[in-house]
Amino acid sequence: MTASVGDPLRRNDTLLVVDTSPAVSYTARMANEQEQFEQLIDTDDRIEPTDWMPDEYRSTLIRQIAQHAHSEIIGMQPEGNWLTRAPSLRRKAILTAKVQDEAGHGLYLYGAAETLGVDRSELLDKLHAGRQKYSSIFNYPTLTWADVGAIGWLVDGAAIMNQVPLCRCSYGPYARAMIRICKEESFHQRQGYQIMLTLAEGTDAQRAMAQDALDRWWWPSIMMFGPPDADSTHSEQNMRWGIKRFSNDELRQKFIDATVPQADLIGLTVPDPELTWNETTQHYDHGPIDWDEFWNVVAGNGACNAERISTRVAAHDDGAWVREAALAHAAKRAADARSSEAAA
Amino acid sequence: MSSDWPAWEVFVRARRGVGHVHAGTVHAPDATLAIENARDLYTRRNEGVSLWVVRSSDVVTSDPDERHSMFDPAADKSFRQPTDFELPPDVAHM
Numbered sequence: 001m002t003a004s005v006g007d008p009l010r011r012n013d014t015l016l017v018v019d020t021s022p023a024v025s026y027t028a029r030m031a032n033e034q035e036q037f038e039q040l041i042d043t044d045d046r047i048e049p050t051d052w053m054p055d056e057y058r059s060t061l062i063r064q065i066a067q068h069a070h071s072e073i074i075g076m077q078p079e080g081n082w083l084t085r086a087p088s089l090r091r092k093a094i095l096t097a098k099v100q101d102e103a104g105h106g107l108y109l110y111g112a113a114e115t116l117g118v119d120r121s122e123l124l125d126k127l128h129a130g131r132q133k134y135s136s137i138f139n140y141p142t143l144t145w146a147d148v149g150a151i152g153w154l155v156d157g158a159a160i161m162n163q164v165p166l167c168r169c170s171y172g173p174y175a176r177a178m179i180r181i182c183k184e185e186s187f188h189q190r191q192g193y194q195i196m197l198t199l200a201e202g203t204d205a206q207r208a209m210a211q212d213a214l215d216r217w218w219w220p221s222i223m224m225f226g227p228p229d230a231d232s233t234h235s236e237q238n239m240r241w242g243i244k245r246f247s248n249d250e251l252r253q254k255f256i257d258a259t260v261p262q263a264d265l266i267g268l269t270v271p272d273p274e275l276t277w278n279e280t281t282q283h284y285d286h287g288p289i290d291w292d293e294f295w296n297v298v299a300g301n302g303a304c305n306a307e308r309i310s311t312r313v314a315a316h317d318d319g320a321w322v323r324e325a326a327l328a329h330a331a332k333r334a335a336d337a338r339s340s341e342a343a344a
Numbered sequence: 345m346s347s348d349w350p351a352w353e354v355f356v357r358a359r360r361g362v363g364h365v366h367a368g369t370v371h372a373p374d375a376t377l378a379i380e381n382a383r384d385l386y387t388r389r390n391e392g393v394s395l396w397v398v399r400s401s402d403v404v405t406s407d408p409d410e411r412h413s414m415f416d417p418a419a420d421k422s423f424r425q426p427t428d429f430e431l432p433p434d435v436a437h438m
Contacts, residue, residue, distance in 0.1 A: 050408035097388075104385050111369040114351065120371065121348035177368070184389075323349065323373075330374035 041242055046172040049115040057241055060234065061171050062116050063132070064243065066123045069109035070134035074127075074308050076102045078142040079151060087145060094191050095148060101184050108177040115173045128313045136294065137224050139302030146199055146206075146213035152192015154214075154221040154259065160185050161255045162225065170242030193262065200266040207267075214263065215271045222286075223294045225252040256284050352378040353403055356386055357394035364396050372397075 033052035040047055047053055076099050083099065086092035110120040126132040137155055142148065163185065166178040199210035226232060226248040238244035246254075256275075263270050274287030297305070349371040355364035367386045372378035378397040386392065406414055422428045431438060 050405070100384075100388070104388070107370070107385055108368060111351075114369070119348060180368075326373035326377065327349065333374065 041170055041240075044168075044170075044242065046175065047170050048172045056237075057243075058116055060238065060241075060243065061174065062113055062118055065109055065113040065116075065174055066118075066126070066132050067134060069106045069113060069123065070127045070132060071138065072102050072106035072109060074134045074138045074312060075155075077308055077311055078138055078140070078304075079148055081142045082145060082148050085145070086148075091195075098152070098188050098191065101188065105181045105184070108180055109174075112171075112173040112177040124316065128309065128316065130300075130309065133298070134308075135224060136297045136302065137220050138308060139297050139305045140216070140220055141303050143216075144209050144213060146196070146209040147217070149192050149195030149199065149210065150213035150217040152188050152190075153196055153262070154192075154217050155224070156185055156188040156192060157259060158221050158224040158255050160189060161251050161258075165245035165251075168242075168245060193266075196268065197266050200268055210266075211268055214268050218271050219290065219293075220297075222252055222256065223289060223291075225249070225255065227291065227294070228289075253283055256286055260284055349373045349377075351400040352382070352397040353400050354378075354382040354386055355396040355398075356382075356392035358392055360393060364394065367391075369400060370397070 034054070037047065037051065037053055037057075039045075040051070047057075079095060079102075080099050083092065083095055086095050110123060113123060114120055123132065127134065137158075142151070160182065163178055163182050167175055167182055169175040169178065196210050196214075199206040229235065229247045229249045232248050235244060235247060239247075260270055260275065272287045274285065276285050278285045296302070300306075350373075351369050351371055352375075354367045354370055356367045357364045367382075370378055370381040370385055372381045375397060379395055382395050382397055387395070418424075
């Protein structure tokens, strides 16, 4: 095709003449990797695994993603406790699917952490040795079936509040894992709320069981957002880096504002006598949070800390022979394939 | 103890008519179990009709340090885009 150099092309010709060597000037501008990192952060772009990043950014992400992954897999235990005692086959199938999702979320997140140059096995070793933490909420026991409802409604509800902003985290693999996770979490919260609703509409004993679960899970759930902003050590830098988008207190307030009307709707009472709607701020005011309890559980003194870790370590150790046998089998099959190839 | 299984990259074809797209990774001792693990992890909710897995160590990537010389030359060739060409207003579609 013969191009006629008419008006439509003139702008293009001009561009070529003026911008002589954009590739070279771009490289010069971007010579400083730190500068490029900062620019990606400033423009709210994503950092990818092969990009240069500050050591502190990398280690912060490894710590956070690992803690998040550990929380997902430890979180299987309190609910797994009720798998064999779910009140119907349908509830059992739902709970099995939910617990399986938690394992999957752990795998997505360990995968995201591995893009930062750590091995999954190394992170598990640290979890088992108590050198990396998981969310303290899972150190509370599940005493009744209603606890399964309360966990889905409150614990997964609080997790969603935390996780939705992480879908826009500056680190690409973490953000992508969070998008998958958030898609699956809303089923978790709804099934939990439905368990609570069903109990709340049931007999007096069932209603009391639902209320008791709310009484025990409410405060630990609102502690899940972490210490108050004034005491939160890493917050400012993580905000700057686009790892964190909202402060602990902001997210906690959003969760309370969303959840209190849900409790009202099914006739349950949030166990906070100071909870009142504030017309001026258009938010709920809440009573003081017992941070001593929070720090005590973080320090390892919750009802189930020791049990959670020993169960995890036992599962890991008991499964070691399976992992080793599968590797040996794969190696043998590969060797067989090589020798039959050589013979052919 | 480092007896963890090697990593595999997982690609999922969401439905007929579209290509396989990277979904994430799994760990597995061999290809058969990599496919099964990928099925369990990435297609529990009808997200796919076909899977590819490839050992992560077999993936060849472009050199991140050479990305400027690799990709920047395209930056000054906006004439490769149809939007770079203004049409007379009377030409409705082209």
